[in-house]
Amino acid sequence: MLQPMRSTVDLSRGAQLFHALSDETRLEILEKLKHGERCVCDLQDECGAAQSRLSFHLRVLKEAGLVTDRREGRWSYYSIAPDAIAELHDIAVDLQPSKLRVLARASGRCCG
Numbered sequence: 721m722l723q724p725m726r727s728t729v730d731l732s733r734g735a736q737l738f739h740a741l742s743d744e745t746r747l748e749i750l751e752k753l754k755h756g757e758r759c760v761c762d763l764q765d766e767c768g769a770a771q772s773r774l775s776f777h778l779r780v781l782k783e784a785g786l787v788t789d790r791r792e793g794r795w796s797y798y799s800i801a802p803d804a805i806a807e808l809h810d811i812a813v814d815l816q817p818s819k820l821r822v823l824a825r826a827s828g829r830c831c832g
Contacts, residue, residue: 730811733811734811734815737784737785737804737807737808737811739780740780740781740783740784740786741786741808743777743780745767745773745774745777746777746780746781748767749763749767749774749777749787749798750781750786750787750800752766752767753787753799753800754800757797757798757799758797758798758799759795759796759797760774760775760778760795760796760797760798761795763778763798778798785803785804786804786805786808787799787800787801788800788801
């Protein structure tokens with residue numbers, strides 16, 4: 721009989737990351753940032769977003785740890801946090817079905 725496998729995924733952290741990615745505007749911001757650091761004014765122009773809307777989405781991404789910011793004078797510059805992207809990758813990989821479970825289902829075995 722197959723035993724339930726223990727999850728190594730931090731479900732709370734996974735939910736936080738996936739929530740931050742659940743909005744098209746936030747994905748667009750990450751798309752712009754994958755090419756390197758951007759000033760918030762550049763992101764505003766590139767995304768066609770009002771400053772208040774952009775700030776909200778940047779805050780969600782920052783709170784999830786997906787982006788970092790730095791201040792230079794009056795301006796804020798944002799960039800992707802590579803460690804968070806690697807963490808997101810690891811969570812997604814860890815959620816893949818195990819080969820043992822897939823083989824058990826293919827052989828017709830279920831609940832023992």
